Amino acid sequence: MHGIQFVSPNTSIDFIGKRFITFVVSLVIILGSLGAVLFNGLNYGIDFRGGILMEVQTEGPADIASLRSKLGDLGLGDVSLQEFGTPRDVLIRVERQPGGEEVQAETVVKVKQKLGSGIDFRRVESVGPTVGAELIQNGIQAVLWAMVAMLIYVWFRFEWQFAVCGILALLHDAISIIGLYGLTRIEFNTTAIVAVLITVGYSINDTVVVYDRIRENLRKYKAMDIKELINKSINETLSRSVLTSFTTLLALGALYFFGGEVISTYSLPIIVGISVGTYSSICLAAPLLLVFNIKTIRDQAKNKAATA
Amino acid sequence: MLHIPKWKIVLIIATCVLGILYALPNLLSSETADELPSWIPHEQVNLGLDLQGGSYLLLEVDLQAVLKERMISLSDAVRTTLRKERIKYTGLHVEKDAVIFKLMNGQDEALRDKVYKLLFKLEPNDGEASVTSDGNGRLVLSAQALALREKAAMEQTREIVQRRIDETGTREPLIQQQGTDRILIQLPGLGDPSRIKKLLGQTAKLAFRMVDHGASVEEAQEGRLPPGSEILMEHAGDSTIPYVIRKTVVVSGEMLVDSQPGFNEGFPVVTFRFDSVGARKFGEATRQNVGRQFAIILDNKVISAPVINEPIMGGSGQISGRFTVQQASDLALLLRAGALPAPLTILEERTIGPGLGADSIEAGERATVLAIILVAIFMFIAYASFGGVANTALVFNMIILIAALSVLQATLTLPGIAGIALTLGMAVDANVLIYERIKEELRLGKKVFSAVDAGYSRAMATIIDSNITTLIGAMFLYQFGTGPIRGFAVTLALGIIISMFTSISLTRLIVVTYIKWKRPQTLSI
Numbered sequence: 037m038h039g040i041q042f043v044s045p046n047t048s049i050d051f052i053g054k055r056f057i058t059f060v061v062s063l064v065i066i067l068g069s070l071g072a073v074l075f076n077g078l079n080y081g082i083d084f085r086g087g088i089l090m091e092v093q094t095e096g097p098a099d100i101a102s103l104r105s106k107l108g109d110l111g112l113g114d115v116s117l118q119e120f121g122t123p124r125d126v127l128i129r130v131e132r133q134p135g136g137e138e139v140q141a142e143t144v145v146k147v148k149q150k151l152g153s154g155i156d157f158r159r160v161e162s163v164g165p166t167v168g169a170e171l172i173q174n175g176i177q178a179v180l181w182a183m184v185a186m187l188i189y190v191w192f193r194f195e196w197q198f199a200v201c202g203i204l205a206l207l208h209d210a211i212s213i214i215g216l217y218g219l220t221r222i223e224f225n226t227t228a229i230v231a232v233l234i235t236v237g238y239s240i241n242d243t244v245v246v247y248d249r250i251r252e253n254l255r256k257y258k259a260m261d262i263k264e265l266i267n268k269s270i271n272e273t274l275s276r277s278v279l280t281s282f283t284t285l286l287a288l289g290a291l292y293f294f295g296g297e298v299i300s301t302y303s304l305p306i307i308v309g310i311s312v313g314t315y316s317s318i319c320l321a322a323p324l325l326l327v328f329n330i331k332t333i334r335d336q337a338k339n340k341a342a343t344a
Numbered sequence: 345m346l347h348i349p350k351w352k353i354v355l356i357i358a359t360c361v362l363g364i365l366y367a368l369p370n371l372l373s374s375e376t377a378d379e380l381p382s383w384i385p386h387e388q389v390n391l392g393l394d395l396q397g398g399s400y401l402l403l404e405v406d407l408q409a410v411l412k413e414r415m416i417s418l419s420d421a422v423r424t425t426l427r428k429e430r431i432k433y434t435g436l437h438v439e440k441d442a443v444i445f446k447l448m449n450g451q452d453e454a455l456r457d458k459v460y461k462l463l464f465k466l467e468p469n470d471g472e473a474s475v476t477s478d479g480n481g482r483l484v485l486s487a488q489a490l491a492l493r494e495k496a497a498m499e500q501t502r503e504i505v506q507r508r509i510d511e512t513g514t515r516e517p518l519i520q521q522q523g524t525d526r527i528l529i530q531l532p533g534l535g536d537p538s539r540i541k542k543l544l545g546q547t548a549k550l551a552f553r554m555v556d557h558g559a560s561v562e563e564a565q566e567g568r569l570p571p572g573s574e575i576l577m578e579h580a581g582d583s584t585i586p587y588v589i590r591k592t593v594v595v596s597g598e599m600l601v602d603s604q605p606g607f608n609e610g611f612p613v614v615t616f617r618f619d620s621v622g623a624r625k626f627g628e629a630t631r632q633n634v635g636r637q638f639a640i641i642l643d644n645k646v647i648s649a650p651v652i653n654e655p656i657m658g659g660s661g662q663i664s665g666r667f668t669v670q671q672a673s674d675l676a677l678l679l680r681a682g683a684l685p686a687p688l689t690i691l692e693e694r695t696i697g698p699g700l701g702a703d704s705i706e707a708g709e710r711a712t713v714l715a716i717i718l719v720a721i722f723m724f725i726a727y728a729s730f731g732g733v734a735n736t737a738l739v740f741n742m743i744i745l746i747a748a749l750s751v752l753q754a755t756l757t758l759p760g761i762a763g764i765a766l767t768l769g770m771a772v773d774a775n776v777l778i779y780e781r782i783k784e785e786l787r788l789g790k791k792v793f794s795a796v797d798a799g800y801s802r803a804m805a806t807i808i809d810s811n812i813t814t815l816i817g818a819m820f821l822y823q824f825g826t827g828p829i830r831g832f833a834v835t836l837a838l839g840i841i842i843s844m845f846t847s848i849s850l851t852r853l854i855v856v857t858y859i860k861w862k863r864p865q866t867l868s869i
Contacts, residue, residue: 038868039727045787091700137404141541141690148538157536158700162693167402171826178825182817189816193809226828230759233821233832234766237814241770244810245777252802276773276780279726283719283776284769290715291765296707298758306762310769 042282043275051319052267052326058319062208065312069215076218081225082161086132086168088144091159092151097123106150112143121297125158137164175229179210179236186240194247197328202243205321209239212312216305227302235309238284242277242317249273250322263326270322281314348856356849360740366747387750392757392831393530393694395708397701399537401529402522402692403505403544409686410497411490412438418467419443422483425462431455433481442484450479494524497685502527505688507681508543527688535697539674547643547687548678550597552626555637555649556588564588576639578646580666587646589639594629595622603679605672606662612672613664616679623659631655640665642675708761716742719768727779728868733854734775737846741771744842749835757831767839770811774847778803779869792867796859800852807844815840 051058082089092098100117103126107115114131130147133139140162148157163171183206191199213232217224249269257265285307292303366385369377380386393400415438422443426433432448449455456475463473463483470489474482498521505527509517518530531537556573564575565586572592578585599622606615618626629638630652639649640663647665667675720738723731745767749756782799790798818840821833858864 039731040725042726045783093699137689137691141693144693145538156697156699157695158697160693160695162690164689164691166404167692174824174826175829178821178823178829181824182820185816185820186813189813227759230762230828230832233817233829234762237817237836238766238769240817241773241810241814244813245806248806248809272784273780276776279776279780280769280773283722283772284766286718286722287715287765287768290718291708291711291762293711294707294714295711295761296704298704299708299711299761302762303765306765 041275043278045275047274048267048271049274050267051270052263052323055319055323055326058323062316062320065212065215066208069211069218072215072218076221078214078218078224079221081223081228082129082132082163082168083225084168084172086140086163086165088128088130088133088140088147089159089161090128090130090144090147090157091120092126092128093124093156093158094126095124095154098126100126103128103151107147110146110150112147125297132165132168137166140164171226175226179229179232182233183236190240190244190247194251197325198247198251200328201321201324202240202247204324205243205316206236206239208316208320209235209309209313213305213309216308222301222305228305231302231305231309234306235313238310239313239316242280242313243321245276246270246273246317246322250325266322266325270318274318277314277318281310284310348853352849353853356853359744359845360850363740363744363747366751367743370746370750385750387753389746389749390753390755391701391705392755392760393532393701394696394758395701395705395756396532397535397696397698398530398532399534399540399696400692400694401531401537401541401544401690403527403529403688404691405498405501405525405527405688406686407494407497407525410494411441413686414490414493415441415443415485418471418483418485421466422463422481425466426459429458429462431459441487441490442482445481447475447479447481450477498525498527500685501688504682504684505529505544508677509540511677511681512540512543514540526691533698535695537693537695541690541693543674543678544688544690546678547684548597548681549643549683550600550679551593551641552595552629553593553639553641554590554629554633555639556590557636559588561586561588576641576644576646578649585646587639587649589641589646594638595626597679597683599625600679603676605669605676608662608664611664612667612669613662614667614672614676614679615660615662617660620659623657626659626661627655627657631657704758708758712761712764715765715768719772723772723775727775730775730779730782730855730867730869733851734772734779734847736854737775737851738768738771740850741767741839741843741846744846745835745838748838748842752838754834754838755831756835757828759828759832760835763832763835763839766836767843770814770840771843771846774803774807774811774843775851777806778847778851782867783869786867786869792859792864796855796867800848804848807848811840811844 098119100119104115104117107117107128107130112130112133116129118127119125120127128147130143133143144160144162183203186206187199187203190202210232213235216222217228222228246269249272250266253260253265253269260268288303288307288310291299292307293300295303366387369380369386370388374388377386377388419436419438422445423436426445433445434448436443436445438444447455447459456477456479459481460473460475463471463475463481467473467483467485470486472484472486502519502521506517506519509519509529509531514531515533520528522528531540534540556570559568559570559573561575564570564573569575569588573588573590575586576589578587595618599618601617601619603614603616606613634652634654637649637651640647647663663675716738720735723734723738725731727734745764748754778799781803782795785795785798815837818833818837822830822837825833
């Protein structure tokens with residue numbers, strides 16, 4: 037009994053020949069993402085903007101209009117209500133209240149009193165302005181440092197060209213995910229940072245696998261044309277890339293469809309992220325190597341082989 | 345690669361067995377797990393508040409207030425000393441970390457010298473005194489002293505917060521200092537933190553002071569306030585009653601040894617008891633002031649101002665403000681726990697009701713199990729019996745991950761569950777890399793033995809490089825991230841390390857054992 041071969045071993049797709057197409061596609065994705073963020077804006081959640089978020093459950097189906105008018109009486113500025121999962125669950129967002137940190141906490145009490153009994157407050161979050169700013173800073177800092185560390189490792193294990201191309205691909209992935217948040221207006225909060233992280237973590241892993249094969253082939257086929265060599269390497273690892281991505285997406289798909297409302301909302305960007313990460317490893321990270329004078333890499337590889 | 349030394353085999357099997365043993369307590373309810381004897385594994389995975397339900401509060405301690413208070417008391421000490429020595433001065437004030445004043449007879453060198461010595465004696469270790477030739481006196485507190493004061497205030501705040509929360513009977517609260525001026529509180533299982541917030545919202549500085557009968561309230565409000573007195577308010581329902589009150593504290597809250605809620609003539613009251621010093625001071629003050637009023641002041645508000653009918657010598661008494669039963673019991677609690685050195689502000693509050701936590705965990709568990717099943721089916725389709733081997737590794741991967749989370753008492757949060765999903769993908773990835781390699785080698789015409797051998801050894805470099813890159817990323821995330829990012833980093837890092845173990849060691853052991861035993865001519869891969 038044999039397993040089913042999903043990607044034929046004889047597959048030979050000309051990724052390198054079509055690299056200008058994929059570069060343009062990537063450029064469009066990046067520009068589109070930046071555009072979405074610039075013009076559409078990110079829908080910052082309370083983690084970043086400060087404010088109050090409540091998930092409430094009513095006894096019967098929720099009467100959103102009546103809830104809205106009750107909250108409207110409090111004069112809290114921008115208040116949004118949204119059905120969340122079932123007709124009984126409502127998500128209430130109250131914008132950050134003007135004034136100091138303590139005002140947020142006081143507003144929570146006011147809202148709770150106003151909505152009264154018969155309502156189960158399943159989740160109450162209130163974030164003051166200082167913490168919000170810190171969370172953004174911290175999140176961005178963590179992602180950047182992690183990227184720099186990975187860059188250094190790839191540089192150390194491969195050559196600097198690989199590190200640069202790898203990081204360009206990572207930036208592409210990170211920007212695409214942020215663009216997705218801009219486009220869909222899904223709430224951007226700390227879980228969004230986690231989604232970016234997962235994408236970046238997966239993508240670098242994927243990219244290193246392809247690079248590893250390129251490095252191996254550089255030593256194996258000393259006379260082969262670089263374009264052909266990179267293309268061969270991509271095709272050789274294609275079966276693995278597709279299978280791994282598919283299984284990871286399968287796992288995430290289960291979280292998306294059956295993980296409940298909270299897990300579900302943040303599985304979606306990760307699903308897109310894994311797909312983008314796979315795409316960028318194959319169509320961006322590897323072909324980008326051609327932009328650099330790859331000959332030096334081969335010479336270095338030769339020297340290394342000679343000294344080894 | 346095909347030869348595995350005996351000690352390695354023992355190690356691999358031991359790791360798997362230990363994994364199962366340490367993961368097992370998670371199948372029990374937490375009560376049953378707690379009752380297990382200490383010599384067998386009994387730790388369970390620590391669930392984050394987002395899964396378990398509970399309240400999370402991030403508080404900021406107003407350290408500026410602490411320092412200000414320290415400087416004011418220093419300036420009071422300077423004033424008292426100068427007055428006692430009958431030295432004339434003007435413009436005594438606090439400027440950041442210094443107390444500054446000007447001597448009236450600044451040209452007198454002997455006086456300057458005397459003042460310098462007095463200032464020096466006030467703070468021999470922490471202060472730096474100076475008196476310039478034109479008579480400007482200055483006492484600066486060293487940065488170290490201020491830093492020490494801040495540290496002590498933080499420690500004290502943490503302790504008092506702990507005491508106040510413990511008094512409410514909240515289960516397993518976690519109270520930590522975070523950064524220089526923050527306190528993080530986690531209250532598992534608490535669905536409504538409003539009482540705790542209220543308790544923490546007061547510094548609860550209690551003072552017994554005398555009412556100043558030297559001036560009427562009206563006179564004082566018109567500006568004829570006697571020096572050394574101030575106007576404080578009593579809040580009675582909607583109205584406020586002003587009092588003129590001496591600034592000198594007769595007895596302060598630190599001298600209380602106990603405080604309990606009680607009843608007097610059917611009304612809720614708070615009873616208290618002083619320590620011996622407090623009892624003596626209070627007895628003395630009441631003996632000298634029979635017929636006058638004293639005031640009980642909490643956080644600069646008058647709670648009540650009773651008339652002293654007779655000296656109160658026993659060292660105990662009661663406060664009868666207009667309390668409800670709850671207010672009386674809360675005030676007694678605050679007085680028992682002690683005063684906070686500085687006011688607290690709530691920066692962040694997150695409360696997850698137990699219902700939502702349970703729902704999240706149930707959905708998360710269901711989805712994760714489903715994910716494993718789907719991945720397992722797919723691996724079986726893609727790699728036949730080798731898929732089965734990979735699936736065994738996958739199951740052990742999960743078991744050992746749960747065991748590691750339990751032993752390390754790392755906290756599993758919602759982002760952590762996403763980390764597990766990613767780990768699933770990575771765990772499979774290592775096997776996919778190896779199997780694809782074996783297939784390639786087989787296609788090149790290699791025999792089963794050498795194909796498997798080459799497959800494992802060639803794939804190894806790739807697995808190590810790709811996983812270490814991600815691991816480095818995870819480590820930096822842990823280092824620089826906070827909250828959810830850290831939770832994710834922990835599961836990711838553990839997952840990567842464990843998946844490297846299962847795919848490199850465990851599956852190799854299974855595959856090699858099978859090949860050596862059956863000596864197959866072809867592989868079902």
